[in-house]
Amino acid sequence: MIEINRDSEIPLHTQLESRIRFLIANGHYRVGEILPSTRALAEQLDISFHTVRKSYRNLERDGYAKAHAGRGYVVTEFAPPAKSESMEQGAALVRDSLQQLIGLGLSEADIDYLIQEQMSLLETEEYPYKIVAAGTYREWAQSCAQQLSTLIQKDITPTTLPKLVKHSDADFVLVPFREVRSVLATAPRADVIGLLTELDSGSLGHVSRLLERETLGIVTRYADAIGPLTSELRNQTRFSGQVLAVSIDNGNEHVTPLLRQCDLILYTEAAEKQLRSVIPKSIRHYPIKISVAESSIERLRQQIPS
Numbered sequence: 001m002i003e004i005n006r007d008s009e010i011p012l013h014t015q016l017e018s019r020i021r022f023l024i025a026n027g028h029y030r031v032g033e034i035l036p037s038t039r040a041l042a043e044q045l046d047i048s049f050h051t052v053r054k055s056y057r058n059l060e061r062d063g064y065a066k067a068h069a070g071r072g073y074v075v076t077e078f079a080p081p082a083k084s085e086s087m088e089q090g091a092a093l094v095r096d097s098l099q100q101l102i103g104l105g106l107s108e109a110d111i112d113y114l115i116q117e118q119m120s121l122l123e124t125e126e127y128p129y130k131i132v133a134a135g136t137y138r139e140w141a142q143s144c145a146q147q148l149s150t151l152i153q154k155d156i157t158p159t160t161l162p163k164l165v166k167h168s169d170a171d172f173v174l175v176p177f178r179e180v181r182s183v184l185a186t187a188p189r190a191d192v193i194g195l196l197t198e199l200d201s202g203s204l205g206h207v208s209r210l211l212e213r214e215t216l217g218i219v220t221r222y223a224d225a226i227g228p229l230t231s232e233l234r235n236q237t238r239f240s241g242q243v244l245a246v247s248i249d250n251g252n253e254h255v256t257p258l259l260r261q262c263d264l265i266l267y268t269e270a271a272e273k274q275l276r277s278v279i280p281k282s283i284r285h286y287p288i289k290i291s292v293a294e295s296s297i298e299r300l301r302q303q304i305p306s
Contacts (some may be wrong), residue, residue, distance in 0.1 A: 002036075002169065004045055012047055016055040024064055024075055034189055035065060035073045040168040129171040129304065131156045133195075134164045134183065136176070137224040139270050143290040144174065144195060151297055152304065160224070172304055193303060196293040199232060203266050203288045208237040210264060217262030218245035218288075219255060221270035229268070229288065248274050259283055 002023070004015045023029050035041075038056060042049035056073045059065045065073040101111050133148065133156050135141035141158035149156045159167060161179060170190045175183050177194035184192050210216060216239065220226055226245040233239065244261060246254040248271050255278050259265065265285040267275050272287055279285050 002041065002045065004047070013051050013055045013058070016045075016052065017058050020055070020059060021062075021064060024078065029075045031075050031077050033075050034071055035075065036168040037072050037165070040165055043166050044169070129154070130167070130169055131172045131174065131304065132164070132167045132170040132190075133158050133174045134161050134167075134179075136161060136179070137228050138222045139220060139225045139268050140176075140197070140228070140290055142270060144197065144292055147292050148174070148297070148300065151292075152300055154304065174300070191303070193300065194296075196296045197290055198293060199236065200289040200291060203286055204233070204236055206264055206284070206286055207233050207239050207266070210237075210239055210241060212239075212241045214263040215242045215244060215261055217258050217265040218243060219258070219265065219267040219271050219275060220245065220247045221268055222249050223247040225268060233266075247271075252278055255279075 002016070002019050004012055004019070006012075008015065020029070020035070029035065035056065036044070038049045038052040042052045045052075056065065056067070060067055060073065063076060063078055066076045068074050098111065101114070106114070131154055133141045133145040135144065135158075138158065138160055141160060145156040145158035148154075156174070157167065157170075161175070161183070164170075164173065164183065164187060167173075168187070168189065170187065173183055173187050173190045173192045174195050175192060177196065180192055180194045207216060216233070218226065218229060218233075220229065226247060230243050230245060234243070244258055246258050248255065252274055255275065259279060263284070265279060265283055266288045267285065268288050269290075275285075
């Protein structure tokens with residue numbers, strides 16, 4: 001949506017200003033909307049936040065946005081210059097571009113073709129909605145994003161709630177229902193949609209059959225999944241026995257000792273590949289699958305435009 005060309009001779013702040021001006025002019029950013037924060041946009045584009053700040057200040061100088069304490073830069077009602085002035089500025093831009101095209105050896109017919117082609121592309125250019133799935137742990141977000149991307153045929157970016165600030169330009173944010181209220185406050189520009197997810201009945205069934213003296217082992221890809229998954233498994237099965245858990249993000253050396261102590265091993269889909277060669281067939285082990293409820297899928301299809 002907002003892109004820059006690092007190979008261009010045009011300064012980064014100038015490229016950024018031009019792109020935002022265009023997005024304001026075509027209605028992507030409407031009057032009253034808050035532009036992405038300087039730090040969030042800087043992280044997204046991997047540039048200095050000073051560069052973004054310079055662009056925003058220039059946009060404010062030219063009447064496209066205004067800085068508001070505690071809110072950031074807000075798009076304002078833009079009053080374009082007089083037509084004569086705009087035509088003069090446009091003529092200068094066209095003249096410079098034509099000189100460069102002629103310098104490349106292009107003929108008048110070639111230049112005319114390129115102009116017509118780019119005009120056609122500009123008229124039909126689509127700006128896909130940015131959709132982000134944000135969860136309390138990475139594997140929830142990754143699992144939901146993967147499922148929903150396939151089901152609703154849209155790109156969905158997974159992230160965690162603390163890192164949601166890096167996606168201030170998101171149009172839709174998908175979160176667990178219990179997080180909707182807090183995310184509404186941190187992502188005012190986005191349409192925040194609650195998701196209902198569930199653990200598969202197979203893994204819940206295996207845990208519900210464990211005796212209190214038995215031990216459940218959980219293996220995840222990332223450490224941040226251990227707490228939420230343990231709580232959810234206990235809540236849904238009322239298992240009160242011992243639970244041992246490890247993550248394999250930094251290696252699987254802790255898995256073998258865990259296997260010796262557990263009567264049942266559950267592992268997340270993200271951890272499955274690294275565990276195949278480690279878990280012996282003699283130990284009961286099953287994947288934990290996180291699924292988005294059908295009701296949430298239908299709701300997304302209705303709320304996110306095609």
